[in-house]
Amino acid sequence: MSSAILWIILPGLVGLGLLILRRQGQFPLMAAGLLSLFLAWAAWQLPIDRVLSIGPFSFEIFPSLTIFGRSFTLSDLDRPLLAFIFLFQTLWLFGTLIAKPPRLFVPISLICVCLFVAALSVDPFLYAALLIALAVLLLIPLLSPPGQPAGPGVLRFLIFQIFAVPFILFTGWILTGVEASPGNLNLILRSGLLLLLGFAFLLALFPFHSWIPMLAKESHPYVLGFLLFFLPTVATIFSLSFFDRYAWLRDNGFVFQILTLIGGFTVLLPGLWALAEPHLGRLLGFAAMMGVGFSLLGIGLAGPQGVQIFFALLLPQAMAIWVLTVSLGAVWRKDSSFDLQSLAIFFRSSPLALATLLLSVFSLSGLPLLASFPPRIALFTQLSSSSPWVAIAALVGCLGLAGAGARILFASLPKAEKTRPGWVEEGESLDTGIKSDIADPYVWSFLMLSAIGLLGFGLFSRLFLAGVPSLASMFPLLFP
Amino acid sequence: MENGLLGFIVLLFLLGTSLTLLTHQDWRWVLAALGLQYFFAFLLILPSWPLELAAVKLVSGWMSGAVLGLTRLNIIKAPSDAEQRLPTSPAFQVLSAALVILVVIGAAPGLADWTRQLNLNQAWGGLLLMGIGLLQVGLRGSSFRNIIGLLSLLCGFEILYAAVEASLLVAALLGILNLGIAFVGSYLLLSPGLDPLE
Numbered sequence: 001m002s003s004a005i006l007w008i009i010l011p012g013l014v015g016l017g018l019l020i021l022r023r024q025g026q027f028p029l030m031a032a033g034l035l036s037l038f039l040a041w042a043a044w045q046l047p048i049d050r051v052l053s054i055g056p057f058s059f060e061i062f063p064s065l066t067i068f069g070r071s072f073t074l075s076d077l078d079r080p081l082l083a084f085i086f087l088f089q090t091l092w093l094f095g096t097l098i099a100k101p102p103r104l105f106v107p108i109s110l111i112c113v114c115l116f117v118a119a120l121s122v123d124p125f126l127y128a129a130l131l132i133a134l135a136v137l138l139l140i141p142l143l144s145p146p147g148q149p150a151g152p153g154v155l156r157f158l159i160f161q162i163f164a165v166p167f168i169l170f171t172g173w174i175l176t177g178v179e180a181s182p183g184n185l186n187l188i189l190r191s192g193l194l195l196l197l198g199f200a201f202l203l204a205l206f207p208f209h210s211w212i213p214m215l216a217k218e219s220h221p222y223v224l225g226f227l228l229f230f231l232p233t234v235a236t237i238f239s240l241s242f243f244d245r246y247a248w249l250r251d252n253g254f255v256f257q258i259l260t261l262i263g264g265f266t267v268l269l270p271g272l273w274a275l276a277e278p279h280l281g282r283l284l285g286f287a288a289m290m291g292v293g294f295s296l297l298g299i300g301l302a303g304p305q306g307v308q309i310f311f312a313l314l315l316p317q318a319m320a321i322w323v324l325t326v327s328l329g330a331v332w333r334k335d336s337s338f339d340l341q342s343l344a345i346f347f348r349s350s351p352l353a354l355a356t357l358l359l360s361v362f363s364l365s366g367l368p369l370l371a372s373f374p375p376r377i378a379l380f381t382q383l384s385s386s387s388p389w390v391a392i393a394a395l396v397g398c399l400g401l402a403g404a405g406a407r408i409l410f411a412s413l414p415k416a417e418k419t420r421p422g423w424v425e426e427g428e429s430l431d432t433g434i435k436s437d438i439a440d441p442y443v444w445s446f447l448m449l450s451a452i453g454l455l456g457f458g459l460f461s462r463l464f465l466a467g468v469p470s471l472a473s474m475f476p477l478l479f480p
Numbered sequence: 481m482e483n484g485l486l487g488f489i490v491l492l493f494l495l496g497t498s499l500t501l502l503t504h505q506d507w508r509w510v511l512a513a514l515g516l517q518y519f520f521a522f523l524l525i526l527p528s529w530p531l532e533l534a535a536v537k538l539v540s541g542w543m544s545g546a547v548l549g550l551t552r553l554n555i556i557k558a559p560s561d562a563e564q565r566l567p568t569s570p571a572f573q574v575l576s577a578a579l580v581i582l583v584v585i586g587a588a589p590g591l592a593d594w595t596r597q598l599n600l601n602q603a604w605g606g607l608l609l610m611g612i613g614l615l616q617v618g619l620r621g622s623s624f625r626n627i628i629g630l631l632s633l634l635c636g637f638e639i640l641y642a643a644v645e646a647s648l649l650v651a652a653l654l655g656i657l658n659l660g661i662a663f664v665g666s667y668l669l670l671s672p673g674l675d676p677l678e
Binding site: 067068069070122127130131133134137138140141144145146147148149150152154155158159162163165166169170173 | 610617621623626630633634637640641644645647648649650652653654656657660661663664667668671672674675676
């Protein structure tokens with residue numbers, strides 16, 4: 001059996017099947033969730049390209065599958081990444097118990113993940129742009145729910161993502177020319193510009209980020225969170241493939257300086273916007289944009305250290321985005337206006353969801369004791385010597401998001417109402433008919449998982465980040 | 481379609497279909513022009529790819545047009561370009577298209593010379609479709625027009641990319657991408673009338 005059959009074709013086929021069975025209650029969720037968990041376990045435990053014996057049976061997972069003359073390769077080095085992707089897909093699936101996204105979410109998310117894995121495994125790796133674009137197309141029905149006209153955000157998102165495809169594919173062809181004549185500065189400049197434009201569209205870098213705040217107002221926050229989690233993660237790992245593949249890119253210090261500059265800018269701007277943002281959905285968008293900025297800063301450090309910091313930043317960021325999205329989904333179920341001013345009413349109805357929301361926002365802003373703090377300290381230590389101004393800009397961005405967290409905290413605290421003179425207060429029941437999430441076992445489990453994930457990551461970072469070198473080893477030339 | 485009179489005639493037809501796509505208000509004419517555009521793009525791809533592989537582009541393009549056509553047939557109330565922020569008078573559109581054509585005339589010889597794998601007609605045709613597609617996406621606010629613009633843009637890119645890459649997998653994936661865009665366009669057009677419980 002080929003690894004691509006196990007981690008790409010199987011979930012894809014199950015996703016297609018569940019698309020038909022989506023109205024069968026909790027069955028699609030359980031089937032997809034258990035399959036994702038099994039695939040995460042298989043990636044963790046089953047070696048690729050080695051004969052395995054279970055009793056009298058023996059089998060081998062081959063690393064490659066050839067389709068139309070091109071191969072999809074998932075080798076032993078890719079197993080940590082596969083485990084990461086399917087573990088988080090499991091979390092995203094079971095998070096639907098709280099956030100209640102549209103019914104189509106379960107099958108479509110599974111098919112999307114199979115396309116993302118296909119994108120990371122296809123050889124030549126440039127074709128990943130096409131597979132990512134197909135995943136984007138699949139997400140459109142979730143982002144623009146049936147029963148309402150398509151908003152401008154969905155259209156802009158679709159357009160920008162499709163724009164990325166020609167740039168990246170054409171750059172791939174130019175890069176082979178650069179490889180043949182590395183001294184041709186004209187060719188290097190053209191390929192660099194095209195590549196930058198392609199990834200600016202794909203990663204929603206400024207000024208091509210405008211669809212994120214627009215979509216945040218049009219779509220279900222859980223679907224948007226899923227998109228903002230997987231798309232940048234896969235796209236940044238795809239971008240690392242360029243550095244791993246092309247020596248001239250890897251050895252070019254100027255490229256890393258540009259990346260650092262863009263990364264700093266991508267952390268600073270969303271951080272400041274988040275500070276002034278009254279809409280919680282848009283806050284999620286800005287937090288995700290900051291995550292992309294930090295990923296770029298990690299890559300910009302260059303060399304093995306840069307790749308390690310990139311993956312170290314990715315893990316807590318992924319956890320915090322998931323926690324933030326589930327919390328927002330829980331709040332969305334009660335009030336979809338997402339206005340900061342109306343947050344105080346949730347203090348009574350959704351105290352646990354609000355607590356996890358705050359935990360995730362503070363974690364994303366990099367506060368001490370929380371998950372993002374240890375890798376960010378490592379990043380800032382490196383940046384302070386190589387690019388101090390970028391470090392300061394990134395720090396200001398973090399403070400902006402922390403300020404947004406503080407605003408949420410103050411907005412969610414119940415306001416003491418002044419009693420009017422002459423009125424006699426009567427004993428009044430606090431129960432206003434809204435069911436509190438304290439009685440919800442799913443929300444309690446989610447709170448526990450979030451606390452273990454975000455606080456555990458911050459307090460025992462060595463334990464949680466032990467897998468980073470094995471994740472980084474999927475790029476053998478960048479991380480020898 | 482090497483450089484020559486026949487190639488020039490194909491380019492003229494391609495220009496005509498592009499202008500129809502951009503300026504015509506009737507969706508039937510727009511989709512007919514899209515179908516013709518895919519045929520002329522197929523003729524431009526033929527020098528680079530074998531017939532059976534180039535036919536993939538033609539068939540996937542026509543299927544995309546058919547998907548959009550069937551969807552529009554089933555919509556009783558036509559969606560309007562309510563969100564447009566720029567003028568949409570034919571004069572403005574033709575002037576915008578003239579600017580794109582000027583840029584294409586200037587850029588195509590350089591591109592053909594630089595890549596060495598493209599002939600001049602392919603460079604002209606590819607850049608023209610990409611430019612007009614970009615214009616369509618930028619000028620119009622409706623889902624239908626945006627989807628037509630994206631299909632046009634991708635069609636232009638496919639002409640250019642076919643000259644440098646002849647992979648079966650790429651042909652298949654680009655074909656699926658074209659069809660996927662058409663299906664997404666169809667969904668976006670139909671979504672206001674669908675069951676919100678999904």
